[in-house]
Amino acid sequence: MIKRKIPFAHAKSIYDVDLSFFKKHGIKVVLTDLDNTLAPIYQKDADEKVFDLVKRYKEAGLRLIIVSNNTGKRVKRFSAELGIENACWMLKPLSLRLKKFLKKQKIDKSEVILVGDQILTDIMAGNGAKIKTLLTEPLVPEDPIWTRWNRFFEKPTRKKLLAKHIVKEWEETL
Numbered sequence: 001m002i003k004r005k006i007p008f009a010h011a012k013s014i015y016d017v018d019l020s021f022f023k024k025h026g027i028k029v030v031l032t033d034l035d036n037t038l039a040p041i042y043q044k045d046a047d048e049k050v051f052d053l054v055k056r057y058k059e060a061g062l063r064l065i066i067v068s069n070n071t072g073k074r075v076k077r078f079s080a081e082l083g084i085e086n087a088c089w090m091l092k093p094l095s096l097r098l099k100k101f102l103k104k105q106k107i108d109k110s111e112v113i114l115v116g117d118q119i120l121t122d123i124m125a126g127n128g129a130k131i132k133t134l135l136t137e138p139l140v141p142e143d144p145i146w147t148r149w150n151r152f153f154e155k156p157t158r159k160k161l162l163a164k165h166i167v168k169e170w171e172e173t174l
């Protein structure tokens with residue numbers, strides 16, 4: 001399997017990951033994908049679940065940033081509601097914009113993780129930028145139209161990663 005497709009760890013969802021995971025790996029910045037990682041595509045506004053997550057991270061001193069391929073409008077609306085930072089039009093799986101962002105923000109690569117529900121965009125971009133990555137399952141079956149092909153193509157890779165235990169569950173890394 002291509003190394004760039006192998007995440008650092010796997011979780012059912014970002015909401016399942018205990019903060020001890022980030023602490024254990026020296027993570028201070030969490031970059032999260034928006035669509036189907038933080039919220040379903042049809043959800044226009046942040047709900048209580050997301051607010052709770054943001055609150056937990058803030059209290060733990062973790063910096064949470066939305067890093068999305070989606071348009072500025074949707075991403076900015078979400079991050080404004082939540083009072084967190086964002087970077088949109090990231091062109092994942094390319095890692096160029098991600099690398100530039102990390103450099104500009106002076107984020108240490110060893111202290112950051114990218115969380116996302118897609119191997120072909122999130123995981124490949126994160127690995128390309130040489131940072132840790134956490135693969136999640138999509139929150140809901142509904143995908144944005146531009147994601148459907150990727151989802152189809154990444155299916156065998158995801159299956160193999162999990163079935164052959166190529167990727168560890170987040171709890172196993174504690």
Ligand SMILES: [Mg+2]
Pocket residue numbers: 033034035036037116117118
């Ligand atoms: Mg996504």
